[in-house]
Amino acid sequence: MKERLKTAALLVLVLGSLVQSYFLIYRLPGSDSVVQAETPYIKTEAMGPDEKAENLIYPKKIIIHLGGDKHTVFYPEQMFYDLVYNRLKGREFDSFQRRTVNNMDWTKLRASSKGIELSFGSGMPVTLLQKVMQIKPDSLFEGESIDKMWLYSIDGEPKVHALFFSTEGDVVYEAAQVDLTVQDVHQLVDFGRDWVPYTMEDDASFYLPEEQLSMVSLELPIGMYTVEQMQRSLFFDPSITRNIRERDGSEIYTDSKRSLQVDEKQNWINYTDPAAPPSGDSSPGKDVLSAIDFVNQHGGWNGGYRMSQSKDIEDRTMVEFQQYHRGYPILNTPDFNYGTMKLELQNGTVTSYERSLLYVETDEQKKKIVKLAAGDKLREKIDIMSKKMKIIDLEPVYLPLITESGLWLRPAWAVQLPNGSMKVIE
Known part of the structure; x- marks a missing residue:
């Protein structure tokens, strides 16, 4: 009986020692964990699905x-x-x-x-x-x-x-x-x-179709992430954030280091973390992968996207992802911010993150085939525009519009300008 008690006491001491060692190594107050995660970002509340880099590059x-x-x-x-x-x-x-x-x-x-x-x-x-x-x-x-x-x-x-x-x-x-x-x-x-036959225009900067292009006009049901969801996703401790209302009607949530600005009219957020620590080596390719990882961990992807821009500006990298539907880009417009995710990185760490709070469901509704203009009719419209601006590309796009029943995607032609912006051909 005594031997059993000794054995039990020894087992308790060994287990206690292991638990204490665990907390000393991994939970010592004021110090980081000895074992570092593979990703620098902490997994937060699951909202949209994750995406692999390979599916965003095409x-x-x-x-x-x-x-x-x-x-x-x-x-x-x-x-x-x-x-x-x-x-x-x-x-x-x-x-x-x-x-x-x-x-x-x-x-x-x-x-x-x-x-x-x-x-x-x-x-x-x-x-x-x-x-x-x-x-x-x-x-x-x-x-x-x-x-x-x-x-x-x-x-x-x-x-x-x-x-x-x-x-x-x-x-x-x-x-x-x-x-x-x-x-x-x-x-x-x-x-x-x-x-469909296309003609290379005189300056060879873009190609114009000689036959009408068929696209599908449709509506998609929509949902919206809440501000509380975004707070839980972006702040380490949402309970210590405070709210500031701006004169333009937007609201800012901050924990004194990071800030989350919410434009309620546009359902658009702009998260900034200017105090983000540098992580060392960076390059355009690594920064894009860091941006993808950040979106995976902080909100996920609300549809199909393509990596559309990676640009270095001084010590920063600007990365943009363009949302696609049925193989065509959904255009972000001045009147309706939607269709893109924008991130800014310094030394491989995300310091700014912009996206829409809206997300679309997969069920397509009110579908209708639309024929886009082509040939001389389209060429005449482009010629008029080219007298006022330099055109470097022509693309079929979806113009997003909010309706009572969801998000209407209207097919349209758009031209790309030298600064990267798009202008719809009406």
């Missing part, structure tokens, strides 16, 4: 050059877009050589050669593109961001040219080793032969 459109100055354009979620992009993702690109853009007549080459042009918009860090494509590591090339990738063949040549255009504007990189044959490129190009 071209905004694929332009097919058919030769003979004939072209067409594929948009995300279209069958041929997926076929072309998925095949290219499985091919290898290696041994990059740097060249200057001015050495080639690109307009003539687009018109005369067969090829595939992947447009990424404002720029895609190469390190992110390596997550979805088989691009071999290259110390010089990896530090770049590209706005387009172009594969083409020239009649009489046995090789495929694979070019990656830097956002710097005067530099292009060519992969000397490409896991594609001329026949491979021609097969992919042939997918566009019976598609």
